[in-house]
Each structure stands twice: as structure tokens, then as C-alpha cells.
Amino acid sequence: MAEPAQPQRRTRSKRSADSRQLILDATLDCLLENGYARTTTLTIQARAGVSRGRLLHHFPSREGLLVAACQHLASTHLAELENWVAVSLDARGSDVDRLDRVIDLFWSTFEQRYFWGAIELWTAARTDERLRNTLMPEERRLGTAVRHVIDALFGPTFSSNPRYPMVRELLLTSMRGVAMTYTFDRRDRHSDPHLAIWRNLAYLLLEDAAPAVASVPLQHENSHN
Amino acid sequence: MAEPAQPQRRTRSKRSADSRQLILDATLDCLLENGYARTTTLTIQARAGVSRGRLLHHFPSREGLLVAACQHLASTHLAELENWVAVSLDARGSDVDRLDRVIDLFWSTFEQRYFWGAIELWTAARTDERLRNTLMPEERRLGTAVRHVIDALFGPTFSSNPRYPMVRELLLTSMRGVAMTYTFDRRDRHSDPHLAIWRNLAYLLLEDAAPAVASVPLQHENSHN
DNA sequence: GGACAAACGGTCAGAATTGACTGTAAGTGC
DNA sequence: GCACTTACAGTCAATTCTGACCGTTTGTCC
Numbered sequence: 001m002a003e004p005a006q007p008q009r010r011t012r013s014k015r016s017a018d019s020r021q022l023i024l025d026a027t028l029d030c031l032l033e034n035g036y037a038r039t040t041t042l043t044i045q046a047r048a049g050v051s052r053g054r055l056l057h058h059f060p061s062r063e064g065l066l067v068a069a070c071q072h073l074a075s076t077h078l079a080e081l082e083n084w085v086a087v088s089l090d091a092r093g094s095d096v097d098r099l100d101r102v103i104d105l106f107w108s109t110f111e112q113r114y115f116w117g118a119i120e121l122w123t124a125a126r127t128d129e130r131l132r133n134t135l136m137p138e139e140r141r142l143g144t145a146v147r148h149v150i151d152a153l154f155g156p157t158f159s160s161n162p163r164y165p166m167v168r169e170l171l172l173t174s175m176r177g178v179a180m181t182y183t184f185d186r187r188d189r190h191s192d193p194h195l196a197i198w199r200n201l202a203y204l205l206l207e208d209a210a211p212a213v214a215s216v217p218l219q220h221e222n223s224h225n
Numbered sequence: 226m227a228e229p230a231q232p233q234r235r236t237r238s239k240r241s242a243d244s245r246q247l248i249l250d251a252t253l254d255c256l257l258e259n260g261y262a263r264t265t266t267l268t269i270q271a272r273a274g275v276s277r278g279r280l281l282h283h284f285p286s287r288e289g290l291l292v293a294a295c296q297h298l299a300s301t302h303l304a305e306l307e308n309w310v311a312v313s314l315d316a317r318g319s320d321v322d323r324l325d326r327v328i329d330l331f332w333s334t335f336e337q338r339y340f341w342g343a344i345e346l347w348t349a350a351r352t353d354e355r356l357r358n359t360l361m362p363e364e365r366r367l368g369t370a371v372r373h374v375i376d377a378l379f380g381p382t383f384s385s386n387p388r389y390p391m392v393r394e395l396l397l398t399s400m401r402g403v404a405m406t407y408t409f410d411r412r413d414r415h416s417d418p419h420l421a422i423w424r425n426l427a428y429l430l431l432e433d434a435a436p437a438v439a440s441v442p443l444q445h446e447n448s449h450n
Numbered sequence: 451g452g453a454c455a456a457a458c459g460g461t462c463a464g465a466a467t468t469g470a471c472t473g474t475a476a477g478t479g480c
Numbered sequence: 481g482c483a484c485t486t487a488c489a490g491t492c493a494a495t496t497c498t499g500a501c502c503g504t505t506t507g508t509c510c
Contacts, residue, residue: 012477012486019487035352037262040467053489056469116351119405123348126341126408127260135409166422170399173419177401180344183351184360194398197391204430237456237507244457265497278459281499 020058022048024072027065028117036124041065067134070121074138077114078145085149099202102153103195106171110179111189119180146172163205171198245283247273249297252290253342261349266290292359295346299363302339303370310374324427327378328420331396335404336414344405371397388430396423 026048030039041062045055059065088105109115118139125132150168151159158164178194251273255264266287270280284290313330334340343364350357375393376384383389403419 015477016487033352035349037349038352041469042467051489052469052491054487057486057488060469062468119348119351122405122408123344124260124262126344127258127263132409139406139409166425169419169422170395170426173402174395174399175402176405177398177403180347180401180405181364183347184357184364194394197394200391201395240507241457266499267497276459277461277499279457282456282458285499287498 016058019050019054020068022050023055023058023065024069027069028073028113031069031117031120032113036120039066063128063130066121066124067131070131070134071138073114073117073121074142078142080114081145081149085152088153098155099158099206100199103171103198103202104190105153106150107175107189107192107195107198110175111182115179119183158202158206161206167202167205170201174198241283244275244279245293247275248280248283248290249294252294253298253338256294256342256345257338261345264291288353288355291346291349292356295356295359296363298339298342298346299367303367305339306370306374310377313378323380324383324431325424328396328423328427329415330378331375332400332414332417332420332423335400336407340404344408383427383431386431392427392430395426399423 023044026044027039030044030047034043041055044065045052048055055065059068121131121135122139125135147168150172154164154168159168161167174194175198178192182189248269251269252264255269255272259268266280269290270277273280280290284293346356346360347364350360372393375397379389379393384393386392399419400423403417407414
């Protein structure tokens with residue numbers, strides 16, 4: 001009956017770490033569901049299922065909690081990225097349709113939890129200096145990591161192209177810009193008219209033997225921002 | 226001594242309109258300075274210099290005020306655009322450096338008041354259905370107007386290019402995506418490394434006699450998101 | 451010129467939120 | 481095993497914000 005390791009011996013540090021995890025996760029959940037303005041310490045503590053004392057013991061101020069949530073969001077996403085590149089790398093096929101698949105995959109990241117959490121924090125950081133100072137170094141580090149992942153996704157065939165940095169930046173920023181419009185305009189992400197543009201961009205600038213896709217069949221019935 | 230027209234005859238409707246204007250302007254000011262969360266009816270009324278009764282008479286609820294601020298922001302910006310295209314159109318020079326100037330001008334719009342006001346509202350709209358329903362039609366209309374202005378800026382020489390719609394969309398969305406990073410990373414907008422990319426994109430896809438700018442001299446010392 | 455209502459001015463109560471504060475149980479080090 | 485401290489639990493006062501409410505002035509219409 002003797003447990004081999006330390007059994008239910010609830011070490012204090014373990015429980016403490018659990019608390020932080022619980023609270024930080026709840027904070028990000030709340031941020032995604034209710035937005036920054038309605039992310040109050042009360043809703044967070046309710047969502048996390050912790051007492052007021054427990055929350056305030058770990059995060060004495062709301063601002064500190066939000067700042068910590070930044071770092072938590074960043075490190076979580078960084079871990080996801082590590083995973084993601086491992087999964088995506090073995091899905092390598094011919095170069096022909098690789099561009100399409102990479103772009104689809106790339107675009108799909110802009111509906112992930114991280115993206116919207118980041119947008120809430122970025123927007124709040126604009127008028128909150130402390131948040132901004134926390135966010136900046138984290139996001140810079142993340143930016144580097146994201147670009148490494150993207151490079152791996154495209155593979156050496158494309159990423160060695162002298163035009164590749166340009167294409168990567170355009171895709172990354174353009175996708176972010178398009179994703180922003182989904183705040184008020186909810187439509188199917190998989191049929192976004194910009195997908196055709198992004199594919200075309202990649203074809204035109206990365207495929208030396210460019211396919212016969214010169215003009216863009218862009219139908220703008222309703223103008224999408 | 227008889228005044229010719231209606232002198233200080235403060236018509237009621239005029240004063241009423243002034244009140245709305247005052248309050249809406251103050252709301253947007255507040256939104257830009259303090260962000261959505263700290264845009265309270267009290268700070269607005271203080272900034273506008275109006276009494277509580279005056280504010281509540283015109284905007285009985287905070288939500289209604291924010292929604293009205295959306296429309297005000299949109300119509301204001303629309304008027305600015307009309308003006309802008311008139312001013313910019315006569316500044317036509319040779320096609321050679323027109324692309325550069327248009328892109329600079331284009332990029333400069335992303336530091337305007339409208340952009341950051343819109344971002345605050347967009348972000349809030351993600352988790353606020355009423356705001357979203359107000360924002361969507363307004364922003365769609367604006368999107369169309371913005372594209373017309375952009376087309377006029379580029380001029381028929383470029384906008385008739387079959388690749389033009391693609392370039393316009395990439396520039397518009399990429400600039401928005403880059404501008405978002407300025408929420409937490411404040412640097413000089415005029416030296417953004419993406420400017421070189423945007424110019425290159427325009428050269429490569431719009432200039433049939435493409436200049437000798439094949440690869441992008443993109444120095445990414447510090448990775449900018 | 452008199453009734454009427456819009457357009458306020460100003461106060462206040464109720465609700466929500468934050469963080470301080472007191473009390474307590476349970477690991478930890480010696 | 482005993483003192484000590486972390487990690488909570490739960491309450492509460494102070495603050496803040498919102499919108500209701502009541503009173504007053506002043507265009508406006510007939």
C-alpha cells in the first residue's frame with residue numbers, strides 16, 4: 001500500500017503553482033469570452049473556482065494579473081509552436097501544392113485562442129504603459145519564434161528564395177490585418193477572398209516556374225475590409 | 226443695431242446638435258487617450274464640459290453613446306477621405322516615383338486618429354454584439370470608400386493593371402497588420418522596415434518595366450512583429 | 451402671449467469592483 | 481514536535497460608475 005513516489009502529499013509549492021495556473025487560464029478564458037473591459041477579478045475568480053483570498057494572494061492587483069496573463073499567454077503559445085512545427089514538418093509533400101497547404105495552415109492560426117487574446121492585450125497595452133512594457137519583449141521573442149516556425153513550414157526550397165523574406169512578412173502582416181476585420185464581420189474563414197490573393201502572391205514571387213496565374217480572379221461583390 | 230440674419234438666436238435644434246457634437250468628439254478623444262475600458266460617461270462629460278443631465282439627455286445609456294460614436298467616427302472619416310482625395314489628386318507627378326509617394330501617404334493614414342479609434346471599437350465589438358451590428362455596415366461602407374480613394378491615388382495607370390486589386394488588398398491589410406504592432410512597440414513610423422517591402426511589392430507587380438530591385442534588402446536586426 | 455415640450459442642470463441611490471484586512475489550516479525547517 | 485510561514489478563506493470598506501429622477505429654463509407653436 002505504500003506509494004512509491006510522494007503520493008497525495010500535496011506539497012505547498014505544487015498547490016501554489018496549480019493556483020497560479022488555474023487563475024491565469026481563467027483570466028485568458030475571460031479575456032477571450034468577455035473582452036478586456038469585462039475581465040474583472042470577480043469573474044476571473046468565479047471562473048477559476050477560487051476564493052477571493054486565493055486570487056489576491058497570488059495576484060495582489062488586477063493590473064499585475066493582466067501583466068502575468070501576458071507572459072502566460074506568450075509562453076503557452078511558444079510551447080504550442082514547438083509542438084506545431086514537429087507535427088507539420090513530417091507532412092511534407094511535393095513542392096507543387098505545398099504553398100497552398102502552408103498558407104491554409106498559416107491562416108488557420110489566426111483563429112486560434114492566442115491571436116484573439118493577444119489582440120485584447122495589444123489594444124489594452126496601447127493606453128497602459130505597464131502592460132506595454134511587459135508585452136513588448138515577450139512579443140518580440142514570440143515574433144522571432146513564429147518566423148522560425150514559418151520558415152520551417154515553407155521548407156528550404158522556398159525559404160532560400162531571395163524574395164522569401166518579403167513574402168513571409170507580407171503574409172504574416174496581411175493575415176493579421178485581415179483577421180482584425182473578423183472582430184465585427186463574422187464569416188467563414190476558409191472562404192476568405194484574401195486566400196486567393198495570398199496564394200497568388202506566393203506563386204508569383206516564390207515559384208520560379210510561375211504557373212499561369214497572372215491576374216487575380218478577385219470578386220469583390222461585397223467589399224471586405 | 227438690428228442684426229441682419231438670426232444673430233445670437235440660439236435655436237434649440239442648433240444647441241442640441243452642438244451638444245451631440247461636443248459629446249461625441251469627447252467620446253472619441255477619450256477612446257483614443259484612455260482606451261475603451263477607461264472611457265466612462267464621467268470622463269466623457271468632464272472632457273466635453275457638459276453636465277450629467279446634458280449628456281444623459283442625448284445619450285441615455287453608455288452603450289448607446291459608444292454605438293453613436295461608431296457612426297460619428299465613420300462619417301467623420303468619410304468626410305476626411307473626400308477632402309483628402311481632392312488634395313492628393315492634383316499632386317500628380319511622373320509615374321516613376323508616384324508609387325513611393327502613394328505608399329508613404331497611404332501608410333501615414335495608419336497613424337491617424339481614425340485608425341486607433343476604429344481599433345478600439347473593433348476590439349470591443351468582438352465581444353459586444355450591439356456594437357458589432359452597428360459597426361459592420363458602417364465599416365463596409367467605409368471600406369468601399371477607402372478603396373475608391375486608394376484607386377484615385379494610384380491613378381488609372383496603375384489601377385488598370387490586372388494585378389492592381391491584389392496589390393491594393395495586400396497593402397491595405399498588411400499595413401493594418403503592421404500598424405497593430407505599434408500598440409506595444411513604439412518606434413518611428415517613417416522608418417518601418419516594412420516600407421521597403423511595400424514599395425518592392427508595388428514595383429514588382431505593378432511596374433511592367435520592373436526596376437532592378439529583385440531581392441529585398443531587408444535587415445531584420447530586431448525582429449519586428 | 452400662453453401652453454407645451456425640448457434641453458438641459460444637478461443630485462442621488464443602487465450596483466459593481468477593487469484591494470485591504472483578519473482569521474485559519476496546513477506544510478516546512480530545525 | 482514546535483515554531484514559523486506560506487497559502488489560502490471570507491468579509492468589508494472605500495471607490496467608482498451608471499442611470500434614474502426631479503427641477504428649471506427657454507425655444508416654439510398656435
